[in-house]
Amino acid sequence: MKKVTIRDVAREAGVSVTLVSFVMNAKMGKDGRLDCPVNPGTAARVLEVAKRLGYRRNNAAASLRSGKSHSIAVIVSDIANPFFAEICRNLENIAYKAGYTVIFASSEENPTKLEHLVDTMVGFNVEGLIVAPCLGAEGALSRAINVGIPTVLIDRDIPGEGFGRVLVDNVDAGIMATKYLIHQGFGKIEMISYKLGVTSLTDRELGYSKAMEEAGLKDDVMIHRIDYETEAARKCTIEIFRDAAKRGSEAFILPTKKLAMYSFNALNVLGFNLPKDFSFVCFDESDIYDLKKPVIPHVVQPLEEIGEKSFNLLQKLIEEQASQEDKVVSLKAKLVLGGHFGAEPIEASF
């Protein structure tokens, strides 16, 4: 019931605490023996006693003394968002293999909470941070950098020196979605977006506009910007589609999954059908995209790569081996045209 310390183990095994510390921290050499300056017999005894007594190292003490914790923190803006959840999962896997423990936390798009979380994490002596910054995160994250905590930004960019960055090229994603529709023969292509103003969205908008202009469709550019996740936003979407039919719109780009859901709902309510009445290019992943026939084209981000690259970068940063050009990783999104369930997804570049 009460805590077993290194001293208890030392006393019971008849050795010094130093020895116990050595043994407990030794890693297995390739020859299956502990690579530490301890007599194998002694080591074995220590191990046995530690196990018998149920000893567990107190990380707080260890990390207080050593300044290392062998753990990193990942702070996303919403852990319940499958997009982030999947990144977290991959990240955790990679980090685990590298011997790091990952602590997750969710800022819920709340800068105060984010600040609190950063403080807590830094207080835990985590060796680095991977953060999907919410609005207003600059202050807290700059401070983290300033006290020497390596920090990698994912998904959204914010201004600031010293951050590592693993970002998806959202301008390219927007261009790709638009070009695909143009290639399909559509001209009256519109986009529904949020008023939010985060880089991931504004970049997609930019890509859309660019591609339209390049195709000589500048005058047909139409971006509807609705509120972020409110009931009004859902209703607003219905109105957009009601008018769209009158306007003769042919296709829509829905730059987030939620926007796609609002749109499906609108079609349902208005009695429209895909692809008879409109063509869509959606973003992210949804059961619906895959199950519709034909499959709804959707742009997916390389979640696995985001997890992997961000951890690798952070590790380099921690070990102070990151060159200036290592510090920005740009990834490409992919347009998926097929692949419901078992079938291989068909990827396309436009």
Add this chain to the structure above:
Amino acid sequence: MKKVTIRDVAREAGVSVTLVSFVMNAKMGKDGRLDCPVNPGTAARVLEVAKRLGYRRNNAAASLRSGKSHSIAVIVSDIANPFFAEICRNLENIAYKAGYTVIFASSEENPTKLEHLVDTMVGFNVEGLIVAPCLGAEGALSRAINVGIPTVLIDRDIPGEGFGRVLVDNVDAGIMATKYLIHQGFGKIEMISYKLGVTSLTDRELGYSKAMEEAGLKDDVMIHRIDYETEAARKCTIEIFRDAAKRGSEAFILPTKKLAMYSFNALNVLGFNLPKDFSFVCFDESDIYDLKKPVIPHVVQPLEEIGEKSFNLLQKLIEEQASQEDKVVSLKAKLVLGGHFGAEPIEASF
């Protein structure tokens, strides 16, 4: 760049470390003043210096000394599963309001990893654990209990004394789903499940069998058990439905979202339609359930309640105020028959 300690603040403010500690831990009283035995002027000076120097408390040190960390750990079996992600989000919200920081981790259904995580968390001096145990978790969790770490089990049950438990009544959920279909006039009702053998699934199977027997349909009970998330499992599902048509089956209960997805896929492949060819009752939540017309009946678990109740129970456990009957919380699942998007979901009890 280098770390600012409590001593630096004390020296700079011309007071003792004790004073600084008092001030840094003081909470705001309702009168907007710090409720600690410190001269307000002194306190203000300390606060100012702390801010100017960029002081942050070192949690490792604080928790080493006090044995408290004001943080809890939540370990789920798969953080990328929306079911768990949503629970985590709710949990975090409640805990945050109660002044606790939550650390999330994912065991990836791997008992070794779970053990490692429990050790790390305990090492961080977390004050309690909320765990969705994977298979083989008994050992690690019993040890946690034995060293006095309050632990609450969610989603799945495992044997063992001392755990708090917040579980959904899955037998009831199975009964509810079955009764609904019977009430709709179906008799040839089947279930597709996994070979897995975790309580959440076996209880749903049990509920199904019970309800069928009660309705005098004992001879029609048919449970197909497929492999867990393999390509073979998906294909197997197709065969099940091919045969089902010949057999004259009328309805299916799909006790997880993934099983529902396999089934939708099978219908697609075979050219069957809902509800023309079969009727479904699914589990969990999916964009598809809501968007189909009519909405596909599905059984949902009270995710918010699971988060809330498990934290509350853990807090009681930590404060040693949990009576024996507090330690088991049983929640009911709900059958949702309508409510795509904005509309209020229609709940039914059968």
Add this chain to the structure above:
DNA sequence: TTGAAAGCGATACCAC
């Protein structure tokens, strides 16, 4: 190979 002893940065107890 082994051990003694000096801290890491807070808190908590006790004096003043």
Add this chain to the structure above:
DNA sequence: GTGGTATCGCTTTCAA
């Protein structure tokens, strides 16, 4: 109200 100081459990010299 304020300050001195003994820990918390571990890692890490440094000597033996």
